[in-house]
Amino acid sequence: MNFTIRHARKKDMQAVHKLICELAAFENEPDAVTITKETLIDLGTGENPLFTCFVAEVHSKIVGTAIVYFRFSTWKGKSLHLEDLIVSQEFRGFGIGKALYNKVMHHAFKENVNRVEWVVLDWNKNAINFYKKSGVTFLKDWHLVQMNKQQLVTYLETIN
Amino acid sequence: MNFTIRHARKKDMQAVHKLICELAAFENEPDAVTITKETLIDLGTGENPLFTCFVAEVHSKIVGTAIVYFRFSTWKGKSLHLEDLIVSQEFRGFGIGKALYNKVMHHAFKENVNRVEWVVLDWNKNAINFYKKSGVTFLKDWHLVQMNKQQLVTYLETIN
Numbered sequence: 001m002n003f004t005i006r007h008a009r010k011k012d013m014q015a016v017h018k019l020i021c022e023l024a025a026f027e028n029e030p031d032a033v034t035i036t037k038e039t040l041i042d043l044g045t046g047e048n049p050l051f052t053c054f055v056a057e058v059h060s061k062i063v064g065t066a067i068v069y070f071r072f073s074t075w076k077g078k079s080l081h082l083e084d085l086i087v088s089q090e091f092r093g094f095g096i097g098k099a100l101y102n103k104v105m106h107h108a109f110k111e112n113v114n115r116v117e118w119v120v121l122d123w124n125k126n127a128i129n130f131y132k133k134s135g136v137t138f139l140k141d142w143h144l145v146q147m148n149k150q151q152l153v154t155y156l157e158t159i160n
Numbered sequence: 161m162n163f164t165i166r167h168a169r170k171k172d173m174q175a176v177h178k179l180i181c182e183l184a185a186f187e188n189e190p191d192a193v194t195i196t197k198e199t200l201i202d203l204g205t206g207e208n209p210l211f212t213c214f215v216a217e218v219h220s221k222i223v224g225t226a227i228v229y230f231r232f233s234t235w236k237g238k239s240l241h242l243e244d245l246i247v248s249q250e251f252r253g254f255g256i257g258k259a260l261y262n263k264v265m266h267h268a269f270k271e272n273v274n275r276v277e278w279v280v281l282d283w284n285k286n287a288i289n290f291y292k293k294s295g296v297t298f299l300k301d302w303h304l305v306q307m308n309k310q311q312l313v314t315y316l317e318t319i320n
Contacts (some may be wrong), residue, residue: 002305015191020234020235021180023234024235029235032235032236032244033234033235034235034236034237034274035233035234035235035236035237039237040234043232043237043238048208050230050231050232050238053230057192067232067234069231069275070210071210071229071242071271072203072210072211072227072229072232073193073195073240073243074180074183074185074193074200074227074243074244075180075189075192075193075197076192076194076195076308077193077194077195077199077203078203078210081231083232083233083234084234088203090314095311098223102319105210105312105315105316105319106316108312109312109313109316113309114308114309115306115307115308115309116306116307117304117305117306117307118259118289118305119256119302119303119304119305120303120305121301121302121303122301122302123301124267130301131305133221134307134312135257135307135311135314135315135317136305136306136307136311137308137311138303138304138305139303139304139305139306140304141281141282141283141302142279142280142281142282142304143279143280143281143282143288143298143300144277144278144294144298144299144300144304145277145278145279145283145291145297145298145299146275146276146277146297146299147265147268147271147275147276147277147294147296148236148275148294148297149274149275150272151295151296151297152265152268152269152276154295155265155294155295156266156269159265
């Protein structure tokens, strides 16, 4: 299958939004996506975009995306976070995911970061095996902690 | 104990670096810190700083720090990452950690983020209990994945 990997443009954001929803459904969290196409455009374009988006295109159709942004580690300095790597169900098995992954790693090298990092669900064995083959490190002794907006508001009420 | 919480200045970065090293030693990774004081200044100041640093001060001595930066979630949009929350050993037990934590949460609210997130080591029960009391969510089914600089270079050699 012929495909191209390139930077996303504003007009791709509707298709990217659809892919984000597809991944959330795959991860058993279909209602977790509260972001809109407009917010993707707002946060991903302009002078100081919060993220960089690559897309995979087949015959002018967006069939995959990789979304990354810079982070900061007090141990290692500048790092790159891989937020999402998505290939639409019917386009899997053609090397598109690997091409997007490679694009991210080339981007990381070019930007001279000291680390690339991301998270993976412990039951997503296909993804875990794919990452393992590329020589990464899995850190299983760290837990993710999140305080969402409602929890934040509640907490701030208790301390005021 | 009287203390003040404020934004860090350039001249505080040496003390902040020392606190970062103290935390790494506490987390059994004393050699993990490769960042220098100069890199902290480079990345944390200027027009587009990679992070925001708060410090706790007692009689002009920096005894604690909280380091945060913005992230982007494809589900929730703009979020805040709490990279480090450190109080020097001899200054613990006086509420300085809680004051830094509260400063971070007020900052998150002011910046209108949809989530605050961070990671914690699974054996750090004191920290976990502290976070629990503030009403956060722990996500134990996600694994952290990291590709460090050397792994990145090796991987890129295999795909070229």
